[in-house]
Amino acid sequence: MSTAPHDLTASQMATRIAAGTLSARELAESCLEMVAAREPVVKAFAFLDPALVRAQADAVDAAKGGARGLIAGVPAAFKDIMDTADMPTCYNSPIYAGYRPRADASVVAFTRAAGGVVFGKAVTTEFANRHPGPTTNPHDAARTPGGSSSGSAAAVAARMVPLALGTQTSGSVIRPASYCGVHGFKGSWGEISYAGVKLTSSSLDTVGIYARSLADIALYRSVLTATPFVSLISGGVGLPRVGLCLTPWRDQAEAPMLAMLDEVAQAISRAGATVVDFDLPRHFARLIDAQRWVSAYEGSRSLAHEKLAHRDKLSEDIRHGRIRDGEGCSQELYHHSARFAERCRIELDTLFDDVDLLLTPAAPGEAPLGQRLTGSATFNTAWTLLHTPCVTIPGHTGPNGMPLGFQLVARRGADRSLLEMASWIERAAFK
Amino acid sequence: MSTAPHDLTASQMATRIAAGTLSARELAESCLEMVAAREPVVKAFAFLDPALVRAQADAVDAAKGGARGLIAGVPAAFKDIMDTADMPTCYNSPIYAGYRPRADASVVAFTRAAGGVVFGKAVTTEFANRHPGPTTNPHDAARTPGGSSSGSAAAVAARMVPLALGTQTSGSVIRPASYCGVHGFKGSWGEISYAGVKLTSSSLDTVGIYARSLADIALYRSVLTATPFVSLISGGVGLPRVGLCLTPWRDQAEAPMLAMLDEVAQAISRAGATVVDFDLPRHFARLIDAQRWVSAYEGSRSLAHEKLAHRDKLSEDIRHGRIRDGEGCSQELYHHSARFAERCRIELDTLFDDVDLLLTPAAPGEAPLGQRLTGSATFNTAWTLLHTPCVTIPGHTGPNGMPLGFQLVARRGADRSLLEMASWIERAAFK
Numbered sequence: 001m002s003t004a005p006h007d008l009t010a011s012q013m014a015t016r017i018a019a020g021t022l023s024a025r026e027l028a029e030s031c032l033e034m035v036a037a038r039e040p041v042v043k044a045f046a047f048l049d050p051a052l053v054r055a056q057a058d059a060v061d062a063a064k065g066g067a068r069g070l071i072a073g074v075p076a077a078f079k080d081i082m083d084t085a086d087m088p089t090c091y092n093s094p095i096y097a098g099y100r101p102r103a104d105a106s107v108v109a110f111t112r113a114a115g116g117v118v119f120g121k122a123v124t125t126e127f128a129n130r131h132p133g134p135t136t137n138p139h140d141a142a143r144t145p146g147g148s149s150s151g152s153a154a155a156v157a158a159r160m161v162p163l164a165l166g167t168q169t170s171g172s173v174i175r176p177a178s179y180c181g182v183h184g185f186k187g188s189w190g191e192i193s194y195a196g197v198k199l200t201s202s203s204l205d206t207v208g209i210y211a212r213s214l215a216d217i218a219l220y221r222s223v224l225t226a227t228p229f230v231s232l233i234s235g236g237v238g239l240p241r242v243g244l245c246l247t248p249w250r251d252q253a254e255a256p257m258l259a260m261l262d263e264v265a266q267a268i269s270r271a272g273a274t275v276v277d278f279d280l281p282r283h284f285a286r287l288i289d290a291q292r293w294v295s296a297y298e299g300s301r302s303l304a305h306e307k308l309a310h311r312d313k314l315s316e317d318i319r320h321g322r323i324r325d326g327e328g329c330s331q332e333l334y335h336h337s338a339r340f341a342e343r344c345r346i347e348l349d350t351l352f353d354d355v356d357l358l359l360t361p362a363a364p365g366e367a368p369l370g371q372r373l374t375g376s377a378t379f380n381t382a383w384t385l386l387h388t389p390c391v392t393i394p395g396h397t398g399p400n401g402m403p404l405g406f407q408l409v410a411r412r413g414a415d416r417s418l419l420e421m422a423s424w425i426e427r428a429a430f431k
Numbered sequence: 432m433s434t435a436p437h438d439l440t441a442s443q444m445a446t447r448i449a450a451g452t453l454s455a456r457e458l459a460e461s462c463l464e465m466v467a468a469r470e471p472v473v474k475a476f477a478f479l480d481p482a483l484v485r486a487q488a489d490a491v492d493a494a495k496g497g498a499r500g501l502i503a504g505v506p507a508a509f510k511d512i513m514d515t516a517d518m519p520t521c522y523n524s525p526i527y528a529g530y531r532p533r534a535d536a537s538v539v540a541f542t543r544a545a546g547g548v549v550f551g552k553a554v555t556t557e558f559a560n561r562h563p564g565p566t567t568n569p570h571d572a573a574r575t576p577g578g579s580s581s582g583s584a585a586a587v588a589a590r591m592v593p594l595a596l597g598t599q600t601s602g603s604v605i606r607p608a609s610y611c612g613v614h615g616f617k618g619s620w621g622e623i624s625y626a627g628v629k630l631t632s633s634s635l636d637t638v639g640i641y642a643r644s645l646a647d648i649a650l651y652r653s654v655l656t657a658t659p660f661v662s663l664i665s666g667g668v669g670l671p672r673v674g675l676c677l678t679p680w681r682d683q684a685e686a687p688m689l690a691m692l693d694e695v696a697q698a699i700s701r702a703g704a705t706v707v708d709f710d711l712p713r714h715f716a717r718l719i720d721a722q723r724w725v726s727a728y729e730g731s732r733s734l735a736h737e738k739l740a741h742r743d744k745l746s747e748d749i750r751h752g753r754i755r756d757g758e759g760c761s762q763e764l765y766h767h768s769a770r771f772a773e774r775c776r777i778e779l780d781t782l783f784d785d786v787d788l789l790l791t792p793a794a795p796g797e798a799p800l801g802q803r804l805t806g807s808a809t810f811n812t813a814w815t816l817l818h819t820p821c822v823t824i825p826g827h828t829g830p831n832g833m834p835l836g837f838q839l840v841a842r843r844g845a846d847r848s849l850l851e852m853a854s855w856i857e858r859a860a861f862k
Contacts, residue, residue: 085736099533103526106735113739190769191762195630195733202621202633226732227762301657302626304537305516308544331622331658335844338621339780342773349770413766 024073072115105196123151147374171380173208181403243278300326455504503546536627554582578805602811604639612834674709731757
């Protein structure tokens, strides 16, 4: 039985399109068929115009002779806080109904320049905060896909697109990847430009990638950072030294998550990795509060226009959450929290002298039931504040049949070697 | 002889409007008269519609009974990289001719909410980089006003508005203030939201304020940070301990700038300040390069849409400068530079245990002749990268009759006490 085009990884799609064994249009139609099949229940897209998708695919096919880019013909979805010149951008807020930006966000522009097909806009929670959109978990429509990058994770999980972008200010990329059973990657802060993405928190906001393989993440990351692409060499950096890091918040991890981490630790240890128990310094427990105040101080001010001119159109979730938090956060508390985070970043760099990466929960457990909440970001916010690269590796299943992912974290700036080590670990864990 | 309304400081304007002894409309007309008189030569505005100004002023006057905000009726100009829902925003680039954003930048929204009159859009260099706009120095039209916040500094200097906002990624606020003879303030990184301002460099971009007094800066800063306003108490923090910091780049300071610093140091010493020679650690000299690579890596990626879709409409200055720099900057060099800056920030915090602030050049000297270049940012880029609050104090005059300002720098987060100490120093220096 041959694999349907939409079931291929992005790397496979790109290779076949470049070789002429698959056309961009065929691929687009295959993805659109998946949309027809899954979207009525999954509701991953805030905007999707099949005609625009086909036109882009046809343009790639027509350019057969010329240079076509690393991801020519490959569809990607964009969280609906990322500007697109040819599609609306609405932040899941009635304030921006029908808004059409003038220019593409940098990540969209880099995607187009590499031949990628801008497939559609993925549902976000309101302004990438908590108030959910309509998206359901592709594995169980009664459960949340996580948030804030809800539609991006769900669209990749439902095989409607092979690539999607999200953003993480608290836990908005890594957690939905675990809930939806896809790979999620948040790079080191600053590496991927945030230009043209709706700003929440200058100190935290980071673009993230969803895909169905680590190779795809490496491929797309090179497009988005405008750096040369080199294929991932699994374990190219040698046998990893792994710290099993249950974090100061281990009490909030559910048994299936802890069991999976233990299982992965044993499997990779058998395969030759060094695995040690790794305790974060005790004061790192305060990073949760620090992230809360930094994101609230900055985030409530970044919504000045919305809260001052359109307060009645904001959800209670955001008015009584981040906005109220931010209005109550003094400048002293803000700076104190930011300085504390800075010291922890430097301290963590040093701790990474002894281990190459940390194995840690991506979320407390399976995606919770219900659509009202998007789950807890407890296992994500510290890493966001610490600016480290993080990746979710899916593949396990919890007691309710829902996906469970584990998280790998590396030193700031070690994004590339994180992906190579993760590739080795993924193989070892699932051997 | 009574002072014309446009000659008042922002604080005086706000007080008189609140007291009913000046109407917002009278003030607007007075400022518009200055525009009629000065703008044909100064060319500070990219957009200015007198009808919009009058409508806002009339709305303030009509709201006499109600709560009207800290700066009710006070005009402010905005660098034309800041989104305005009711005016074009064009970044001094033909790519964005006629562009009208959907929403206000946070700084614009906070200004409106405090009753401020959004007077017009001030000329910026192309995308707040080097390529200059038409603005001339209000003190000598043959000279540059500095950049990139050229129009903002010039508009305040020419008394067309009492307040204007700029941004600093290298030296774009502090230097033009010195060249134009106004107060310029760049706060600690992160305090004032960048939402709705065209992003160049996530690590560096900082909003700055131009005004004609430190009290005005304190007033407007409280509006922009959404924190309670307390009048500046000159020297409220005691007699300052001042480090005279000629920097590792002292060879690039011209004799009049060095003479002024010496004169100020003597005057404040006589008035009771402790003044000591202050040498930055030797390795701080490398901050210039670090700032170059951080701004280039991030800045060239933030212009992805423009360089990929509209390369022919970009100036040579930016294509052969920041964009080429950024395309040649590896991720290793980027992270190395960012980590170096981080260590220097923490080191500088410690150095501020011994002094309250640093007295240092705001620019090499008087504004250079010609409009082709906007002058050197050598005395600014390190502080931008270090995230410190900085203020330009004008008042001196160079050998060509052009303004000369000195710069005061304080510890990150000490923005308020910087302004109080600066207020004491300003009095002492000009006694």
